[in-house]
Amino acid sequence: MKTLIVYMTHHGTTKKVVDHLLSLLGEGETTVVNLDEVSDPDLSPYACVIVGGSIHVGQIQGKVKRFCESHKDQLLQKRLGLFLCFMNKELAKQEFENAYSAELRTHTTAHGLFGGELLFEKMNFLERFMTRMIAKENKSRSAIDYEAIEKFAKTMR
Numbered sequence: 001m002k003t004l005i006v007y008m009t010h011h012g013t014t015k016k017v018v019d020h021l022l023s024l025l026g027e028g029e030t031t032v033v034n035l036d037e038v039s040d041p042d043l044s045p046y047a048c049v050i051v052g053g054s055i056h057v058g059q060i061q062g063k064v065k066r067f068c069e070s071h072k073d074q075l076l077q078k079r080l081g082l083f084l085c086f087m088n089k090e091l092a093k094q095e096f097e098n099a100y101s102a103e104l105r106t107h108t109t110a111h112g113l114f115g116g117e118l119l120f121e122k123m124n125f126l127e128r129f130m131t132r133m134i135a136k137e138n139k140s141r142s143a144i145d146y147e148a149i150e151k152f153a154k155t156m157r
């Protein structure tokens with residue numbers, strides 16, 4: 001099935017997740033678009049669309065939200081997967097519900113909460129400060145849930 005993965009990333013973790021998804025779904029049938037590079041991809045060739053982004057200060061990237069809003073009618077005609085990268089496990093479900101509209105969430109074939117990474121070496125001064133003060137974290141760590149990614153890919157295939 002022809003599949004499009006649309007995503008955004010700040011520090012590369014969502015890209016890492018997308019690369020893993022790509023390897024699981026098969027590169028031949030799957031196209032990947034970073035919304036930072038292509039703001040309005042053509043969805044018409046694809047039977048399946050997967051949308052993902054990451055949470056920063058409680059919000060998914062605005063471009064992901066706007067993409068979902070402006071393509072809502074088309075997305076509701078597709079086999080749809082929605083996923084999120086995040087670090088706060090307690091808030092993940094709420095952050096997911098805030099990131100994607102109820103209409104899209106209800107329509108999904110699969111939804112994925114994939115965890116994330118804190119990469120201090122990629123943060124700017126303000127991000128480092130906020131991560132230390134708000135999240136009380138002070139070193140890089142990875143908490144990507146590869147099992148959840150594999151389960152998601154299996155459902156989407």
Ligand SMILES: Cc1cc2nc3c(=O)[nH]c(=O)nc-3n(C[C@H](O)[C@H](O)[C@H](O)COP(=O)(O)O)c2cc1C
Binds near residue numbers: 011014089123
């Ligand atoms: C400045 C900053 C703020 C963040 N805020 C949140 C947050 O509010 N909730 C959360 O669950 N994760 C938060 N995170 C964790 C990110 O979602 C996590 O680092 C994710 O892997 C980033 O993916 P990306 O590199 O693809 O953008 C934050 C990370 C940074 C650096």
